Amino acid sequence: MIELRRAVRVLLVTPDERVLLLAAEDPDADGRTRFWFPPGGGIEEGEDPRAALAREVAEETGYALPGVGVDEVWHRCHRFRWGGVRIDQRERWFLARVPSAFAIDRSGWTPGEQADLRDARWFTLAELDACPDRLVPADLAARLRELLRDGPPDEPVDVGV
Template sequence: MTYIDRRAARVLLVNAEDRVLLLCGGDPARPGLRWWFTPGGGLDSGETPAQCAARELAEETGLRVDPTELGEPVHHEVTEFSYREQHYRQNQHFFLHRVPSWEVDSAGFDADEQETITEHRWWSVAEIETTDAEIYPADLAALLQRCADTVRGH
């Protein structure tokens, strides 16, 4: 199988109630399949992961932050997936950004996002741990717990 290599950045957007924002969407090539995922996407040419994360956050949620506010990535992974019948190997960095609250504005969605992202929701760690829904990254609950422990200084 031939993969398209892609670099990406994603954001763990966490509110004051320790809920993380997830978007729900799917692949037009596989109608009926839906999954939940963090805001983010592929790096543009010459873009740093933090710049990409800030741009994607603005596009997908309406929240504008300076890339320096995101700090260093809290997680890194390489994942493989298919989308529109093409196979990708994605090297992605995750940034943690906390907000008191945020009302999602999807006006910045590009045409592809308008077609594929159908809803958003703030999730607690407990909800993530007990849901049957498909959520990415697969270890999101543990990742959020590690981030919370780091913030608390444990």
């Protein structure tokens, strides 16, 4: 059986073009492969995607995402296994500029996040290019570079799997 999940992700970007990513290790991969991804998570039943985004950012980082200046930039379908469950995840990705890098407040992490999340850090584009771990999506550095150069698209772009 495959679980269908709707989710949101946000690229929190500083004026000097650093982006916040969280790390987890895939429990279903040999060697527990580490990967980095932006904050976000599941949209609850009946929840507005932007409300879900604000809730997830607050839970995972402690940052209060402003209601304005947040642009929807990408859509992504991602199929994966997590803890033995097959998931078909439909993601809506947003871009939000933040005034500076901030320290992550982990006090809002759910028990699942406490078990799954390993790290959080701010990456420059050069650090993304050189990152030995998997990024989500795999071409995150190139896509983010293009997004920062060209600005948000008129309509969200499909970034595949």
